[in-house]
Amino acid sequence: MTTYRARALTASAAAASLSLLLAACSGGAGTEAGARPSTEGKVTLEFWSWTDGIEAQTKVWNQRHPETQVRFVNAAGETVYQKLRAAVNAGTAPCLSKMDGMNLASFAADGLLTDITRTAAQYKERYTAPAWNAVSPGGATFGIPMGSSPQFTAYRADLFKKYGIEAPKTWDDLIAAGRKVRQQDKNVKIFNMAGEDPSTLVDLSWQAGAQWYKADGDHWTIDFTSPEALAAGDVVQRLVDDDLASNASYADPGVFKTWDLGRTIAMTTSTWQLPIYDTNFPKSKGKWQLADSPVFDTTRPRTASNFDTTAVLKGCKYPDRAAQFAAWLSSDKESLTTLTDPASKSGLFPAVDDVSPYVDKIIPTDMFNKESDSAPVIKTAASRVGDQWRYGPNYAAMYSEMQKQWGKVIKKELTVKDMLTGLQKWTVNDLNSKDIKAVAGS
Amino acid sequence: MTGDVMNRAVKAGRARVPGRTPKAPRAGEASRGGVRPTRRAVALTTGLLVVFLVYSLAPTWFLLVSATKNQTDLYSTFGLLFSANHLGDNLQQIASYHDGVFLRWIGNSVLYSTLGAAGSTLISLAAGYGLAKYDYRGRGALFALVVGASLLPSTLLAFPLYLVFAEMGLTNTIWSVLIPYFINPFGVYLGKVYADSSVPTELMEAARIDGAGELRIFFAVALRLMRTGGVTIFMLDFINIWNNFFLPLFMLNGERSFPVTLGLFSWLQQAQTARDMNTLVLTGSLLSIIPLAVLMFTLQKYWRSGILMGSLK
Numbered sequence: 001m002t003t004y005r006a007r008a009l010t011a012s013a014a015a016a017s018l019s020l021l022l023a024a025c026s027g028g029a030g031t032e033a034g035a036r037p038s039t040e041g042k043v044t045l046e047f048w049s050w051t052d053g054i055e056a057q058t059k060v061w062n063q064r065h066p067e068t069q070v071r072f073v074n075a076a077g078e079t080v081y082q083k084l085r086a087a088v089n090a091g092t093a094p095c096l097s098k099m100d101g102m103n104l105a106s107f108a109a110d111g112l113l114t115d116i117t118r119t120a121a122q123y124k125e126r127y128t129a130p131a132w133n134a135v136s137p138g139g140a141t142f143g144i145p146m147g148s149s150p151q152f153t154a155y156r157a158d159l160f161k162k163y164g165i166e167a168p169k170t171w172d173d174l175i176a177a178g179r180k181v182r183q184q185d186k187n188v189k190i191f192n193m194a195g196e197d198p199s200t201l202v203d204l205s206w207q208a209g210a211q212w213y214k215a216d217g218d219h220w221t222i223d224f225t226s227p228e229a230l231a232a233g234d235v236v237q238r239l240v241d242d243d244l245a246s247n248a249s250y251a252d253p254g255v256f257k258t259w260d261l262g263r264t265i266a267m268t269t270s271t272w273q274l275p276i277y278d279t280n281f282p283k284s285k286g287k288w289q290l291a292d293s294p295v296f297d298t299t300r301p302r303t304a305s306n307f308d309t310t311a312v313l314k315g316c317k318y319p320d321r322a323a324q325f326a327a328w329l330s331s332d333k334e335s336l337t338t339l340t341d342p343a344s345k346s347g348l349f350p351a352v353d354d355v356s357p358y359v360d361k362i363i364p365t366d367m368f369n370k371e372s373d374s375a376p377v378i379k380t381a382a383s384r385v386g387d388q389w390r391y392g393p394n395y396a397a398m399y400s401e402m403q404k405q406w407g408k409v410i411k412k413e414l415t416v417k418d419m420l421t422g423l424q425k426w427t428v429n430d431l432n433s434k435d436i437k438a439v440a441g442s
Numbered sequence: 443m444t445g446d447v448m449n450r451a452v453k454a455g456r457a458r459v460p461g462r463t464p465k466a467p468r469a470g471e472a473s474r475g476g477v478r479p480t481r482r483a484v485a486l487t488t489g490l491l492v493v494f495l496v497y498s499l500a501p502t503w504f505l506l507v508s509a510t511k512n513q514t515d516l517y518s519t520f521g522l523l524f525s526a527n528h529l530g531d532n533l534q535q536i537a538s539y540h541d542g543v544f545l546r547w548i549g550n551s552v553l554y555s556t557l558g559a560a561g562s563t564l565i566s567l568a569a570g571y572g573l574a575k576y577d578y579r580g581r582g583a584l585f586a587l588v589v590g591a592s593l594l595p596s597t598l599l600a601f602p603l604y605l606v607f608a609e610m611g612l613t614n615t616i617w618s619v620l621i622p623y624f625i626n627p628f629g630v631y632l633g634k635v636y637a638d639s640s641v642p643t644e645l646m647e648a649a650r651i652d653g654a655g656e657l658r659i660f661f662a663v664a665l666r667l668m669r670t671g672g673v674t675i676f677m678l679d680f681i682n683i684w685n686n687f688f689l690p691l692f693m694l695n696g697e698r699s700f701p702v703t704l705g706l707f708s709w710l711q712q713a714q715t716a717r718d719m720n721t722l723v724l725t726g727s728l729l730s731i732i733p734l735a736v737l738m739f740t741l742q743k744y745w746r747s748g749i750l751m752g753s754l755k
Contacts (some may be wrong), residue, residue, distance in 0.1 A: 048695070050711060074697040076704050077711025083692055086601055160718030253720060256517040276718045281514045 038119070039318045042067050044093035045325065047310075048075040048084070053344030057335055061325060068321045070096075081107075084246055088112045088314050095316035096326060098146060101307045102395040105137035109393030109436065113142040114312045119320045120144060123327040129352035130388040134307035137391050138215045143311035143325035145351040148271075150305040150381035151203060155266035156259070157289040157369055159188075163265075167291035171204070171235045174266075174294045178244035181265065189246040189264045191239060191395075198399070198406035201416070203268060204232035206304035206389045208296045212427075213392030214441070220392055220431060223241055223441030224424040225417075231296060233416035240412060247410055256280040269292065270305070271349035271378065275342040278364040289372040292380055302386035307351060311332055333357070355382045398427050502731075509725040516721055532725040543697055544726060547705035554616070554701055558623030559679035564572060565624055566675050570633020571664050575641060585634065592627035600688040607693065617692035623683050629675045636671025637664065673744035673747055677737070682732055702730045 030419040047058065049069050058072040075083070081103050087093040099107065107113050120141045122130055131145035155167055163181045167173035178190035186356065193200050205212065210229035214221040223229060239245045248258040258264045260281045278285070310326035312319050329335055331352055339348045340358040350358055356379060363374045392398070402423055408414040424440055431438035479487075504521055511519065512528040519525040536544045572584050599622070607618045641664045649659045665672070687703045694700060697708060706726050709719045 050708060052712065073695045073706070075695070076691060076697070076708040079691060079707075082601075083604075086692060087608075088605050090605050090613075092608045092613055253517055254521070260518060280517050280718070282518050284515045295624065 013363045015376070029211060038320050042069070043318045043321055044069045044071060045096060045316070045322055046071045046073060047096040047377060048073045048080060050075050050077045050080065051346050051348065052100060053339055053348070054329070055346070055347035057329060057339055057412065060335070068325060070325055072395050073173050084313070085112060091315060093313045095318065095322045096310050096312060099143065099309050099311040101134040101309060102391045102399060104135060104143055104309050104311050105391035105393060107141075107311060108137055108142045112237065112314050114314055114316050114319050115140045116319045116323050117141040120323045123323065123331065126327065126331040127351050128265050128353055128385065130305065130385045131307055133387060133390060139395070143309040144323055144330065145328070146308040146310050146330045147348040148305045148307050148351040148382065148385070149349055150289040150385050151268050151270050151303050152293050152381040153266060153291045154269045154288050154379050156262060156284060156287055156292060157189055157371065158287040159262050159265045167289070168294045170298060171187045171294045171296060175235070175238050175242070175244065178239070179242060182242070182244065187263065189244060190266050191245040192248050192258060192264045193236070193239065193245045193269060193410060194249045195247055195407045195410045196403065198402045200268070201232065201236055201402070201406070203304040204235055205229050205294065206386050207302050208232040209300065209302060209386060209388060211388050211390065213390045213395065215390065219437035219439055221441045222392070222424060222427045222431070222438050224420040224427070228441050229420060230417065233420050236409070237416045272347035274362050274364055275347070277367045281367060285366045286369055288367050289369055290377040292377055303381050303384050304389070305385040308348070340422045342370050351369060355379060390429070391433070393420060394430050394434065397430060398423065401426055496674055504723060505728045511721065513718060513721050516724070529725070532721055536729070539722065540697070544705065546698060547700050547702040548730065548733065550699065551701040551703070551730070554619055554623070555680045555683040558620050559676045561620065561624040562626045562629055562679045563672050563676040566626055566629030566633040567665065567668055567672055568633075568660065569639070570632040570635070571637040571641065571660060571668070573634045574637035574646045575643065575646065578663040585705070588627045588630045592631055596686070597688045600692045603689070604692040613693055614695045614699070619690055622689055623679070626679060629679060631677050632671065633668070636668050640667045640671065670744055673741055677741055680737060681734060688697070695696055706730065
């Protein structure tokens, strides 16, 4: 907790003094149950995002909440992080911005966010535990979850049958199945790992129950070499050693052909990708099935998920209103119904506990065969995202470091274990050089 | 009266820059009648030029082909060959996306590029003229400073500029991009080169004797003589601004103020996170190079001679 330089006090002080000023002209009372903002009167907040559909939803909010007007600004995608840093330093930052989990952690560590732990506590119950973790990297809360993307597996049912294999329950199963396929046709792979994208290792580690970063009182414990982390690394190593995975790059527009033509027959996928598959798999339409992501321990099944968040930036004068709006956006039933509809093009999947009302619409109509248990698979994935995973203060930097070495792992120039050992050292040193206390876990 | 001064001055200028017109044909003769290139040299040159041509045209070809495909074909058919034509659909999607925001981006790009390049050209020519034609203490040092400044990548300056403009409360206004565009050290350098080569000092003296002030000499005489150079600077600036990305990324908030580069980038980002918009990105990219192509072709005769002029001196 203390690893974060808390900046909350100034913000709440500002909010308090403002409420005195504006107490006379207080607007309509908050309608959300439990949401009782301490700021009174009419305020305007700026909100940066780059997801389609959010702007329309913001208009709905503005109509119903005249006392909290939100000015939506469509920022140009992920490079916004650099700009946001500049804006906070220059004092021109918006109150709220969309952010992914790892950037939220970096921003929080650099003191660029507002600690909203107290005012946000009332919304905590609406979201899943791992989603709340994503906005509370060191214990203190700096934002509200926006959406999740729990992972599951999609596989070519027709080709699985042809090669005599079944949807793998564990990663050991997947490797065994991959070997069986290879014996029959050495050009067909069971999985894909792009040379530029180490997210497979992140997902596997998350699923295995590893904790690369763990907040321990006044310091971070960094553990890339725990038994769980090494088990995840070992799966990647076996996929690489036995040539069981193709290496199609996600930057290549032709990447979908790899699966469409049956050269790779299974993949990890998630909610946001589903709506686009109907158009991207013209040849293999109707031959796919969904299955739970393979697990490490069938008694403790876990999957991984990315989380989008709405972060409250430093200098935001009305963090209570900001949190109220962000929570409405991503937990109000009506708002979620609109946003999660593929017609909104948001690609958003909720981070709330009960996702069942939002599942059916995102399942593409043509992609799956009639036997696919698509809806239950998606619901299961949403409910079993491992809640032990944390984004540490230098996670984003560590990720780019890992990206550099991942390519070598795929080319068999470096073992996963050596990479993990190296990352362990790199991360601890990097944190210590930034005066953040960190120790190696094992 | 004024026209008279001008005409005389210009005539005098023509008369007093001998060698320019005769020199060109002589150079041509030399290469035609002098050493005959060997067959191998010709083959090698032609071969290299063909390679270069393919290298420059291949991406454009890919863009042209991709702009006619729908999303399914984009991923499933060969990238350099046409399949079913969906250009109409793509154009329609572009036109309707967010109430035609793409057209607004093109409009913004035209606005920023035209105003930015015009301002920068005027400033560059004036500054270059001043450096070339007036003798004062520190001129050499100033010129060295300008040349040095032109080596600084503009990307590097985007962040400090943002802080400065935020301090002045000018971020997210058109001035936050225009003012930095106005200042272009490389343009000043070119301006000096052009002023050196095309504005004879004798002519300025003649104008002074005729009673023209320094400002008048610059606007009525020097600017006209430097027109070719001016067009070159304008072109280079226009293209630079059209393609600029980092400055508007930092300075401008909200998609309605984006230039087309930033707009296309925001589509690409969508494509990677939520919604596949690659067909729109590709068709949009093709559309975004059309204004540049038009500009290049219409101003061709100016910039050709402009670029040559610099190289001859």
